[in-house]
Amino acid sequence: MHKHSRKSNFIQKQSYIQKPEFTVNLDRKFAADQQRYRTMRNEELRESFVVADLMAEGELVLTLSDIDRGIVGSAVPLKEALEFSSFAELGGGAFTARREVGVINIGSHGSVTVGNERFAMERLDSLYIGRGEHPVKFESDDPASPARFYLVSYPAHTAYPHKLVKQDQANRIDLGEKATCNERTIFQPLRPGIVESCQLVMGFTCIAEGSVWNTFPPHTHDRRSEFYFYFDLADDARVFHFMGRPDELKALPLSNEEAALSPSWSMHCGVGSGAYSFIWSMGGENQEFDDMDHVPQAALA
Ligand SMILES: O=C(O)C(=O)C[C@H](O)C(=O)CO
Numbered sequence: 127m128h129k130h131s132r133k134s135n136f137i138q139k140q141s142y143i144q145k146p147e148f149t150v151n152l153d154r155k156f157a158a159d160q161q162r163y164r165t166m167r168n169e170e171l172r173e174s175f176v177v178a179d180l181m182a183e184g185e186l187v188l189t190l191s192d193i194d195r196g197i198v199g200s201a202v203p204l205k206e207a208l209e210f211s212s213f214a215e216l217g218g219g220a221f222t223a224r225r226e227v228g229v230i231n232i233g234s235h236g237s238v239t240v241g242n243e244r245f246a247m248e249r250l251d252s253l254y255i256g257r258g259e260h261p262v263k264f265e266s267d268d269p270a271s272p273a274r275f276y277l278v279s280y281p282a283h284t285a286y287p288h289k290l291v292k293q294d295q296a297n298r299i300d301l302g303e304k305a306t307c308n309e310r311t312i313f314q315p316l317r318p319g320i321v322e323s324c325q326l327v328m329g330f331t332c333i334a335e336g337s338v339w340n341t342f343p344p345h346t347h348d349r350r351s352e353f354y355f356y357f358d359l360a361d362d363a364r365v366f367h368f369m370g371r372p373d374e375l376k377a378l379p380l381s382n383e384e385a386a387l388s389p390s391w392s393m394h395c396g397v398g399s400g401a402y403s404f405i406w407s408m409g410g411e412n413q414e415f416d417d418m419d420h421v422p423q424a425a426l427a
C-alpha cells in the first residue's frame with residue numbers, strides 16, 4: 127500500500143474522489159478561508175495549510191491544493207527511475223498535458239528526462255518543464271546518495287520551452303541585516319527574464335549564518351498565492367511559519383522538509399530555531415516578484 131493511502135487525514139477523508147489503492151499518490155488539500163482559519167486549532171491549521179511527508183525515499187509524492195490548483199510534491203529516486211502518472215483528478219492524459227512544472231534538486235546529482243531531453247541536475251539547479259503530452263522521468267546518479275527533487279506545478283494555458291537553470295544563472299538578491307537577524311540571499315532561477323512560464327515563479331532563499339528571519343517584514347500579495355518548503359533544518363529544530371491576516375496571526379511550527387501553503391489573503395514570514403533555507407513558489411495573476419504589500423510590524427496582532 128502506498129504510504130499516502132495510510133494517512134488518517136480528515137481533509138483527505140472529505141475527498142469526493144474514490145481512489146483505488148494502487149494508484150493513490152495524489153493527495154488533496156482544501157484550504158480554510160480567511161474567516162474560518164481564525165478559530166482553527168493547530169492540528170486543523172496543519173491539515174489545511176501544511177504538506178508533510180515530502181521527500182520519501184524511492185517515491186514520487188504529490189499533493190493537489192485547491193489554492194490556485196497548485197501541486198506540491200517530491201521525487202527521491204533510488205535504483206528505479208520515478209515517473210509522473212496520469213491522474214483523473216487532473217483530467218487524464220500526461221501529468222503535464224495542461225500543466226507546467228518547476229523542479230529544484232536539494233540532494234545529490236540526478237537527472238530529469240522530459241520526452242527525449244535529459245537534464246542533468248546538481249544540487250540547487252532548477253528546471254522548468256513546459257506543458258505537453260511528454261513523459262517525465264526522475265533519476266539519481268547514485269542511489270546511495272540520491273537526488274531529492276522538490277516539485278511545484280500549476281495549470282498552464284500554453285507550452286513554453288523546458289529550461290535548466292544552474293544555480294549560478296539565477297538572479298540573486300542580497301537583503302536584510304545582521305542587526306535585525308534577517309540577512310539572507312534570494313535566488314530567482316525561474317522568473318521572467320530567465321524562463322518564460324505561464325504563471326509559475328520559483329526560487330529559493332538561503333538565510334545567512336546567525337540570522338533567523340525570512341521575509342521580514344512580512345507581506346501579502348493579493349494577486350498570487352505562495353508555497354514555502356523549508357529544508358536544511360536540523361531534525362530537532364523548527365521553523366515557526368506565520369500565516370493569516372495581519373490582525374490574527376497564527377504560527378505553524380514546521381519540521382525539516384515540510385511545506386506551508388499561503389492563499390493570496392495570507393501574510394507570510396518565518397523564524398527558525400536554527401539554520402535553514404527554503405524554496406518559495408508562486409502562481410496566480412501576475413509574475414511581478416515585487417507586486418507585494420509589506421505589513422508594518424505595528425499592524426501585527
Ligand atoms: O526571504 C524573503 O524575503 C523571501 O524569500 C520572500 C519570498 O521569496 C516571497 O515571499 C516572495 O513573495
Ligand SMILES: [Zn+2]
Nearest residue numbers: 345347352394
Ligand atoms: Zn511572498
